[in-house]
Amino acid sequence: MKSTAHAVGHLLWAAWPPLLTVLVICVIWGLCHYVFEIPAYLVPTPLAVGQTAWESREPLALGGLRTALTALAGFGVAAIGGVILGAMMGTSRMLTRGLYPITTLLQTVPLVAIAPLLVVWFGYGPPSAIAAAAIAAIFPVIANTVDGLRSVDPGLSELFSQLRAKPGQRWRLLALPSSLPGIITGLRIAAGLAVIGTLIGEFVGGYSGENASLGMIILSAMRQSRTDLVFAAVGFAAVVGFALFGVVNAAGWLLLHTWHPSAQGGGSLAAWK
Amino acid sequence: MTQSRRSDGACGLELSAVSAVFAAGGGCTGVSLRVAAGECVAVVGASGCGKTTLLRIAAGLLAPQTGKAQCIDAAGQPLPLASARISVCFQDPRLLPWRRALGNVELPLALAGEARAERRSRASAALATVGLQEAAAKRPHQLSGGMRMRVGLARAMVTDPQILLMDEPCGALDAISRRDINLELARLRQQTGTTMLLVTHAIDEAVMLADRVAVMGGSPGTLWEVIEIPPSLHESDAANGPAFARLCVTIHEALVRVRQGAP
Structure with missing residues (x-):
């Protein structure tokens, strides 16, 4: 009970400064609207956005849920695939030389350029959006896994040699835990990228009408010059991204807080305050 | 002196003219050292004289470029290094x-x-x-x-190692913790008769624990002399006596001679 109250207190303590910031921005935004007489089709007032969000809450929430599930699936593919690929590259120099440039290339080709191809391959609807999310999110997972595996403490590595550890044991008991902080960092970045990838995938190949996801809602609202609905849908997309990021962060904390300085609020940066 | 009370076959260590010299400098060359089963030998010397290299060769972590590192049983017969249970205490606890x-x-x-x-x-x-x-x-x-x-x-x-190799186990510790660990090691030795090779900077630590002290010097390092420690100095209150202090001075003088290049 005490810890629950503590957690709620901590959440409130963490939430009020960003909430205040949002409130201040809305006030300034409303004032600008009033003073400069900006037309509503360019930028709607915060109140109009709020009203539209409330009126369209059902399609927006359903669309948000679809987008969230798609992003989650894409994130899952990127997380599992990225850790496996990163692990392969972290173990073998030859594989790194063969695969790393290709993944970097994948990273530098704009997703919007390959999204139409994904629709051709995977068809309309969620599958192509999942693929887009996975492609957008996989690179940081690979890069951070490789980095984590390469930064295993050489002293500990020597200890495992002296104790005659088998390759499998070295993997399970040394390499994996050592690279966990890096993998978590990669997953945090991947969470945000997965939502961006999903939206791009939905722009190009999403369903419209009844089964519309957030990407399609944004696109069709744009075509109808419903700027207020675009704003509301973008707000929902931000919530989806924030939620996914929050889940990854919480999982990372659970795995690391007992031993890693990054999860104890006491890394080297704490000394800078 | 063999103190071993092991039932499963005590094990010693024999380094025969081992060398491992690094391109970047350091290492050791032509070191021959025999640690009988149950014996404790301390290695002292200035930084960079190859003490740690010697220990890594004994641990099987580094293959010597020339010479041979092997274990010996209680009768002095050679055994492969991999057949013994060897534990290492590194400089940092790892x-x-x-x-x-x-x-x-x-x-x-x-x-x-x-x-x-x-x-x-x-x-x-x-x-x-x-x-x-x-x-x-x-x-x-x-x-x-x-x-x-x-x-x-x-x-x-x-x-329950047959051979314990220690690389400055107390190097980073304060005087009191160091003394605690030294007493701990002395007691472990009394109880188990484990063969020990101890690399250290602290002369008193060497005298307190070892049966013999090997003095190394140069770069790449060689073995200059080996000083016997009388068993009476391992008794619990010996460290405060004059004989203990005299032996520490003897080893210190040996280290100074080694640095000046005159054995």
């Missing part, structure tokens, strides 16, 4: 930060495939020998430097 103290001590047993219950009870016993049973559930970052070193020592002892 604990896994994600494992609790008990889990760290269990590590060598886990790698050897021991059953969970067996390794838990053996690790608890080893932690108790170094006086840390209360810290079993703590993680390394929650322990002091001296406690971490003791966890490292418990991990080295948990496999």
Whole structure:
């Protein structure tokens, strides 16, 4: 009970400064609207956005849920695939030389350029959006896994040699835990990228009408010059991204807080305050 | 002097003219040193004279470029290095930060495939020998430097090693923690008769623990002389006596002669 109250207190303590910031921005935004007489089709007032969000809450929430599930699936593919690929590259120099440039290339080709191809391959609807999310999110997972595996403490590595550890044991008991902080960092970045990838995938190949996801809602609202609905849908997309990021962060904390300085609020940066 | 009380075959160490010289400098060359089963030999010398290199060769972590490192049984017959149970205490304790103290001590047993219950009870016993049973559930970052070193020592002892190699086990510790660990080592030796090779900077530590002290010097390092320590100096109150101090001075003078290049 005490810890629950503590957690709620901590959440409130963490939430009020960003909430205040949002409130201040809305006030300034409303004032600008009033003073400069900006037309509503360019930028709607915060109140109009709020009203539209409330009126369209059902399609927006359903669309948000679809987008969230798609992003989650894409994130899952990127997380599992990225850790496996990163692990392969972290173990073998030859594989790194063969695969790393290709993944970097994948990273530098704009997703919007390959999204139409994904629709051709995977068809309309969620599958192509999942693929887009996975492609957008996989690179940081690979890069951070490789980095984590390469930064295993050489002293500990020597200890495992002296104790005659088998390759499998070295993997399970040394390499994996050592690279966990890096993998978590990669997953945090991947969470945000997965939502961006999903939206791009939905722009190009999403369903419209009844089964519309957030990407399609944004696109069709744009075509109808419903700027207020675009704003509301973008707000929902931000919530989806924030939620996914929050889940990854919480999982990372659970795995690391007992031993890693990054999860104890006491890394080297704490000394800078 | 053989003090071994082991039932499973005591094991010594023989280094015959081993060399490992590095392109970047340092290492050791042509070192021959025999540590009989149950004996403790300390190696002293200036930084960079190849003490750690010698220890890594003895641990099988570094293959000598020339010469041979092998174990010897109680009768002095050679055995391959890999056939003996060798534990190493490194300069830093090298604990896994994600494992609790008990889990760290269990590590060598886990790698050897021991059953969970067996390794838990053996690790608890080893932690108790170094006086840390209360810290079993703590993680390394929650322990002091001296406690971490003791966890490292418990991990080295948990496999009941025939040979214990130590690289400045007390190098980073304050005087009181160092004294505690030295007493601990002396007691372990009395109890188990483990063969020990101790690399150290501290002359008093060498005299307190070792049967012989090997003085190394130069770069790449060579063995200059070996000084015998009378067993009477290992008694509990000997460290305060004049004989102990005289021997420390003798070793110190040897180190100074080595630095000036005149044996």
